[in-house]
Amino acid sequence: MFVILLIVHALALTPQVSEERPFQDPEGRYQLVLRDRWEPVTYQDGAGNTVTDIVYGSSEEGLLRIRSFKVEPGTSPRAFAEREEEVSLRFRPGYVRGAMESFGGVYSESVVLNFEFTRRGQRKIARYYYFKTDETTIYVLQFEGRPDVIRSTRNRLDLIARSFRARS
Numbered sequence: 001m002f003v004i005l006l007i008v009h010a011l012a013l014t015p016q017v018s019e020e021r022p023f024q025d026p027e028g029r030y031q032l033v034l035r036d037r038w039e040p041v042t043y044q045d046g047a048g049n050t051v052t053d054i055v056y057g058s059s060e061e062g063l064l065r066i067r068s069f070k071v072e073p074g075t076s077p078r079a080f081a082e083r084e085e086e087v088s089l090r091f092r093p094g095y096v097r098g099a100m101e102s103f104g105g106v107y108s109e110s111v112v113l114n115f116e117f118t119r120r121g122q123r124k125i126a127r128y129y130y131f132k133t134d135e136t137t138i139y140v141l142q143f144e145g146r147p148d149v150i151r152s153t154r155n156r157l158d159l160i161a162r163s164f165r166a167r168s
Contacts, residue, residue, distance in 0.1 A: 025167075026052060030066060030139065033163035035156045038064065056153070060122075062145035064160075069138050077111045077130035080138050085113065094118035105162040107131040112161075116147075125150040127157055133166035 023040055024031040027050065034040070034054065042052045056062025071080060081100060089095060098114030109132040116125055127150060129141040141164060143150060143157050150157070 023054075025066070026050060028167055029068065030164060030166050032160055032165065035160055036153060038062070038160065056145060056149055060146070062143065062149045062153070065142045065144075066164075067140045067142065068133075068166075069140070070136055071138050073135045075132075075138070077109050077132050077138055081111055081113050081128070081130045084140075085115075089113075089115060089117075092117040094123070103129060103158075103161070105131075106165065107133060123147060127154070129161040129164075131164065131166070137166070139164070139166055 019035065021034045022031065023034050026042055037056050038054050039056075040052055040054050042050060045051045052066075053059065054064035054066075056064075069080070078100070085097070090097070094117050096116040098116065100111055100113045103110040103112040111130050113128045113130070114126070115128075116123065118124065124144055125147045126142065126144045128143070131139045131141075133139055141161050
């Protein structure tokens with residue numbers, strides 16, 4: 001009986017490690033490591049393009065979209081994020097800008113932008129990671145979702161973002 005109690009106690013004290021699952025874009029453009037309940041969903045959009053979103057439970061709970069943009073040589077991720085905010089993001093309903101900060105990882109030129117907005121009357125939080133993967137390409141990992149999901153998984157979002165690799 002004492003041995004069983006020791007085993008149960010040891011298991012209770014063992015830190016919970018989030019499950020890691022490698023994911024490669026179906027078109028071979030990038031790869032990353034998914035954690036927890038983040039799962040890829042691939043579908044055809046209205047124009048017949050193959051689209052892959054990554055959802056946390058459902059897209060209302062958490063959604064990751066990965067976009068790539070061609071930019072002029074010399075454009076920094078910070079400048080790109082500020083421009084995107086100026087022409088697009090700030091016009092979302094209920095937009096409230098959060099912090100923009102440098103983000104360490106594989107790509108030396110990286111920033112993360114935090115903001116709040118509303119969708120269908122529900123408050124949402126976004127965390128957008130901007131990576132300059134070569135002289136003319138910026139990838140944006142767009143995490144959006146319920147405030148409790150994004151806040152409680154923030155460290156795992158950072159780990160997912162740090163695992164991102166653009167493929168040449």
